[in-house]
Amino acid sequence: MVKVRLEGLKKYFDKVKAVNDIDLEIIPGEFVVLLGPSGCGKTTLLRCISGLERVTEGKIFFDNDNITYLSPRDRNISMVFQNYAVWPHMTVKNNIAFPLRIKKYSQQQIQEKVIWVANLLGIDNLLDRYPAQLSGGQRQRVAVARAIVMEPRVLLMDEPLSNLDALLRVRMRAEIKKLQEKLKVTTIYVTHDQVEAMTMGDRIAVLEQGIIQQFGNSDEIYHNPVNIFVAGFIGSPQMNFIEVEIVHKNEIFYLGTKGLEVPVLDILKDKVSKLSDKRNYILGIRPEHIYTADRAQTDKVVTTKGKVYFAELLRSDTVIHLEKEFGLLVIKTPGDLKIEEGKELEVLIDLSRIHLFEKDTRKAIF
Amino acid sequence: MMSQKIPIALKIRQLVTIFLVGIIVIWFLSPVVLITISAFASPGDYYQIEKVIPTHFTLNQFKSLFFGLEAWKAILTSIKVAGLTMLLSFILGLPAGYALSRYIFPGKNFLKLLCLATKMLPLMVLAVPLLIIFMKMGVSDTIWGTSLAHTAMVLPIIILIFSSILSGVSVDYEEAAMIFGLSRLHAFFRITIPLALPGLAASAIFAFVLSWNEVFVATILTLTNRTLPAHILKTAMASPDYLKFTAGFIMAAPAMVFIFFVRKHLVTMWGISLK
Amino acid sequence: MISFNQGEKKWIPYLLFLPALIYLAGFIGYPLVKTLQLAFISEKGKVGMENFITLTRDSTFWKALKNTLYLLMVIVPLQVILAFLLALFVNGRFKGYMTVLYIICIPLALSDVSAALMSYNIFTSHGFLNKLLIKFGFIDAPIYFFGLGLSSRAFWVIVLTELWRATPLVFVILLASLQVISKDYFEAADVFGFSSWQKFFHITLPLTMPSLQSALLIRTLFAFQIFGVVWLLSGRDIPILAGEVYYQQAELSNFRLAATYGFIIAFICILISWVYLTFLKTKHSEL
Numbered sequence: 002m003v004k005v006r007l008e009g010l011k012k013y014f015d016k017v018k019a020v021n022d023i024d025l026e027i028i029p030g031e032f033v034v035l036l037g038p039s040g041c042g043k044t045t046l047l048r049c050i051s052g053l054e055r056v057t058e059g060k061i062f063f064d065n066d067n068i069t070y071l072s073p074r075d076r077n078i079s080m081v082f083q084n085y086a087v088w089p090h091m092t093v094k095n096n097i098a099f100p101l102r103i104k105k106y107s108q109q110q111i112q113e114k115v116i117w118v119a120n121l122l123g124i125d126n127l128l129d130r131y132p133a134q135l136s137g138g139q140r141q142r143v144a145v146a147r148a149i150v151m152e153p154r155v156l157l158m159d160e161p162l163s164n165l166d167a168l169l170r171v172r173m174r175a176e177i178k179k180l181q182e183k184l185k186v187t188t189i190y191v192t193h194d195q196v197e198a199m200t201m202g203d204r205i206a207v208l209e210q211g212i213i214q215q216f217g218n219s220d221e222i223y224h225n226p227v228n229i230f231v232a233g234f235i236g237s238p239q240m241n242f243i244e245v246e247i248v249h250k251n252e253i254f255y256l257g258t259k260g261l262e263v264p265v266l267d268i269l270k271d272k273v274s275k276l277s278d279k280r281n282y283i284l285g286i287r288p289e290h291i292y293t294a295d296r297a298q299t300d301k302v303v304t305t306k307g308k309v310y311f312a313e314l315l316r317s318d319t320v321i322h323l324e325k326e327f328g329l330l331v332i333k334t335p336g337d338l339k340i341e342e343g344k345e346l347e348v349l350i351d352l353s354r355i356h357l358f359e360k361d362t363r364k365a366i367f
Numbered sequence: 368m369m370s371q372k373i374p375i376a377l378k379i380r381q382l383v384t385i386f387l388v389g390i391i392v393i394w395f396l397s398p399v400v401l402i403t404i405s406a407f408a409s410p411g412d413y414y415q416i417e418k419v420i421p422t423h424f425t426l427n428q429f430k431s432l433f434f435g436l437e438a439w440k441a442i443l444t445s446i447k448v449a450g451l452t453m454l455l456s457f458i459l460g461l462p463a464g465y466a467l468s469r470y471i472f473p474g475k476n477f478l479k480l481l482c483l484a485t486k487m488l489p490l491m492v493l494a495v496p497l498l499i500i501f502m503k504m505g506v507s508d509t510i511w512g513t514s515l516a517h518t519a520m521v522l523p524i525i526i527l528i529f530s531s532i533l534s535g536v537s538v539d540y541e542e543a544a545m546i547f548g549l550s551r552l553h554a555f556f557r558i559t560i561p562l563a564l565p566g567l568a569a570s571a572i573f574a575f576v577l578s579w580n581e582v583f584v585a586t587i588l589t590l591t592n593r594t595l596p597a598h599i600l601k602t603a604m605a606s607p608d609y610l611k612f613t614a615g616f617i618m619a620a621p622a623m624v625f626i627f628f629v630r631k632h633l634v635t636m637w638g639i640s641l642k
Numbered sequence: 643m644i645s646f647n648q649g650e651k652k653w654i655p656y657l658l659f660l661p662a663l664i665y666l667a668g669f670i671g672y673p674l675v676k677t678l679q680l681a682f683i684s685e686k687g688k689v690g691m692e693n694f695i696t697l698t699r700d701s702t703f704w705k706a707l708k709n710t711l712y713l714l715m716v717i718v719p720l721q722v723i724l725a726f727l728l729a730l731f732v733n734g735r736f737k738g739y740m741t742v743l744y745i746i747c748i749p750l751a752l753s754d755v756s757a758a759l760m761s762y763n764i765f766t767s768h769g770f771l772n773k774l775l776i777k778f779g780f781i782d783a784p785i786y787f788f789g790l791g792l793s794s795r796a797f798w799v800i801v802l803t804e805l806w807r808a809t810p811l812v813f814v815i816l817l818a819s820l821q822v823i824s825k826d827y828f829e830a831a832d833v834f835g836f837s838s839w840q841k842f843f844h845i846t847l848p849l850t851m852p853s854l855q856s857a858l859l860i861r862t863l864f865a866f867q868i869f870g871v872v873w874l875l876s877g878r879d880i881p882i883l884a885g886e887v888y889y890q891q892a893e894l895s896n897f898r899l900a901a902t903y904g905f906i907i908a909f910i911c912i913l914i915s916w917v918y919l920t921f922l923k924t925k926h927s928e929l
């Protein structure tokens with residue numbers, strides 16, 4: 002188990018700032034997920050850590066060793082590539098055994114390790130096949146087997162599940178997570194799939210344009226997003242964003258716009274009262290924190306009405322798009338609701354779950 | 368400390384690369400450059416043994432080659448033969464290549480293999496009987512005879528190249544056009560051909576160059592209507608050296624210009640044709 | 643891809659291929675049969691090996707066979723090695739590699755006749771090599787490479803010329819196969835601790851092996867067809883099989899012996915291809 006520390010890491014491709022000044026500290030044995038939209042620099046960051054990419058500026062430490070300029074082979078890492086990169090001319094067994102042979106393990110050790118890892122991943126009956134004779138899921142297991150058998154100091158994975166079908170993906174998600182917990186190897190896992198990130202990561206680093214927007218566990222990322230980007234990127238359907246002004250009436254602060262007035266709870270009052278400017282704020286509320294009248298989970302709510310514009314009937318959930326003066330308000334409620342389009346509907350916004358952002362800086366106030 | 372080592376290693380790498388590039392360029396380019404110099408050098412300079420780089424240049428060799436030795440006729444023949452070969456292999460090869468790239472049918476692999484197998488066949492074995500056949504057909508010693516033979520040589524390769532070029536144009540475009548009401552033939556000419564045009568043009572040039580350069584068959588099949596290489600093979604060895612160089616240059620120059628135009632396709636085309 | 647199940651349209655691909663097929667049958671298939679006829683029927687009309695017997699009694703045949711094989715054994719390995727090194731180098735994608743690629747490919751555009759003339763220009767008695775050597779005082783009088791009794795010198799000039807002319811052919815095949823190797827395989831090798839040598843021997847080499855083998859085959863087959871360079875640089879001083887076809891046909895108008903030579907070349911080529919195809923096969927297939 003090793004601690005990974007990145008200090009002011011930068012990687013520029015000519016003008017493109019793929020990784021732009023990243024500081025990150027990963028504790029030994031942790032499973033960290035790098036999450037972000039396509040092109041935000043996840044792969045580049047991972048490749049910098051692996052040494053496949055030479056950093057433009059900054060330092061990388063494994064424990065207290067500065068490994069910034071070490072070649073990949075000297076870093077004692079291993080990696081699961083996005084398209085696996087299992088060598089097509091070697092059998093499964095050789096794919097797993099060859100790196101061990103290079104590291105000068107004895108013949109017997111290699112034999113034992115291969116059998117151990119093959120059993121662990123359920124590929125013991127495939128050992129003599131060539132990669133071309135394997136399915137995508139099997140190939141992926143080989144890639145994982147090859148990576149973990151090395152007992153690396155750090156295990157890197159670049160969207161290893163993105164090529165699998167939905168069912169297999171869910172299963173492999175659990176398997177990889179379990180495996181990592183068992184092996185306790187420090188792991189950095191790249192994905193653009195938030196479900197993967199939320200379910201697998203001990204902590205999640207949300208990236209955007211080469212910058213880490215937020216680094217925290219799934220609870221923090223979901224409940225306390227630090228800015229509009231993180232708030233919008235996590236959760237599905239996306240959080241509702243409504244431009245509001247702060248109104249002070251009868252000792253109560255309201256976040257208001259045409260057709261909606263949301264009172265601020267007492268516990269948040271201090272934060273709002275400190276704000277000097279009264280305009281240019283964004284109210285954020287997740288669809289799952291707006292309830293239909295019969296399903297209210299708390300009495301700290303505010304009621305609002307609107308015409309149903311469109312309803313997505315997922316049967317397990319129902320997503321309702323409500324027409325309001327400021328645009329559409331999206332509500333997600335569990336269960337199979339009978340909703341008619343065009344009908345007037347009353348919904349309750351959970352006051353303890355609202356977020357407020359500064360419009361200009363896009364930073365969260367709460 | 369580490370960070371200072373890297374630029375030095377890089378520098379050394381760069382220097383080695385430059386050095387190797389230099390050697391490669393000299394090795395491959397110097398024969399071409401030297402024959403260009405010799406083609407224009409005056410015979411007097413050529414026969415002066417101390418004169419490495421000639422200083423007097425002349426077009427006399429070109430004149431005597433063109434008119435004295437009637438190379439202009441051979442050049443014309445070469446152009447006609449190569450053009451005809453190009454045309455024939457296009458007309459025959461395009462539908463065949465299309466069939467290979469767009470349809471799945473029993474016997475397809477056999478046909479592919481057939482095309483591959485003909486490439487293993489040496490031309491020598493064909494030249495002799497072809498002469499007899501052409502004599503019977505009455506096309507021996509004509510432009511037609513040579514280009515028919517050259518087409519037989521080029522066609523299998525061209526079919527494979529076409530098939531790979533057409534496979535490179537997604538069938539979706541063609542099918543989309545068919546959905547919007549074009550016939551298959553229409554779709555092919557309106558959609559696929561324009562998309563494949565650069566590749567097709569390059570293969571046309573490729574066919575031309577193959578025919579332009581071919582000497583064995585051309586020499587055997589003709590007596591009077593010789594293509595340029597055949598003409599030079601027959602006459603040049605009996606001519607003075609300086610004329611040989613000019614002849615070599617005349618043959619090389621157009622082919623090199625052609626190749627320059629298809630340089631983007633070089634690797635794919637020769638890669639396919641040689642596999 | 644379209645696969646037709648309706649009986650109606652099944653003939654379309656065949657129809658498309660038919661003209662080409664007929665052409666190939668007429669101008670390759672038929673001449674082949676004709677070659678057999680010529681080679682196996684003697685002047686008096688007897689079917690048999692008579693032509694072959696005539697041929698093998700001629701010492702030139704054995705010389706031609708020996709020279710062809712000798713040339714092949716010198717040129718082919720050198721060419722493949724050089725081409726592989728070149729392909730590896732160019733595949734490094736340094737700045738300006740496209741230009742270098744183009745320059746390497748220049749000989750591809752040239753006929754063997756002009757290649758021969760280019761090397762004649764360098765190696766003849768008043769050629770650049772002799773002039774340079776004299777200029778710098780290495781020699782006093784020109785070295786002669788061509789002419790009677792100098793066939794061993796001419797042989798090496800021919801080897802050099804063929805190396806210059808045909809290495810790019812092999813180079814192109816090998817470069818094409820290097821270019822399709824996914825970068826990922828090398829990066830995976832980097833991560834798993836391969837040294838440069840190990841990467842070469844355990845990734846590059848096995849993955850290019852199929853192309854390397856087919857390049858080897860192609861070059862071997864083409865080596866039997868070397869003609870222009872040898873004919874121009876040494877005439878019949880260095881007899882070779884392809885040259886003998888030409889000589890018998892064009893100079894002696896002996897169709898039968900020419901066809902017999904042709905048949906022998908074809909036979910050897912087919913034999914080599916067959917051996918190659920049966921004994922060299924890679925087990926894995928590409929992903």
Ligand SMILES: Nc1ncnc2c1ncn2[C@@H]1O[C@H](COP(=O)(O)OP(=O)(O)OP(=O)(O)O)[C@@H](O)[C@H]1O
Pocket residue numbers: 014017018019037038039040041042043044045046193
């Ligand atoms: N070799 C390169 N040369 C130039 N630009 C590059 C290179 N590699 C990546 N980039 C650029 O750097 C940025 C980050 O790319 P990166 O591959 O890290 O994104 P990513 O987050 O992994 O995206 P995805 O989810 O699509 O894989 C992109 O804008 C990309 O275009």
Ligand SMILES: [Mg+2]
Pocket residue numbers: 043044045
């Ligand atoms: Mg990526």
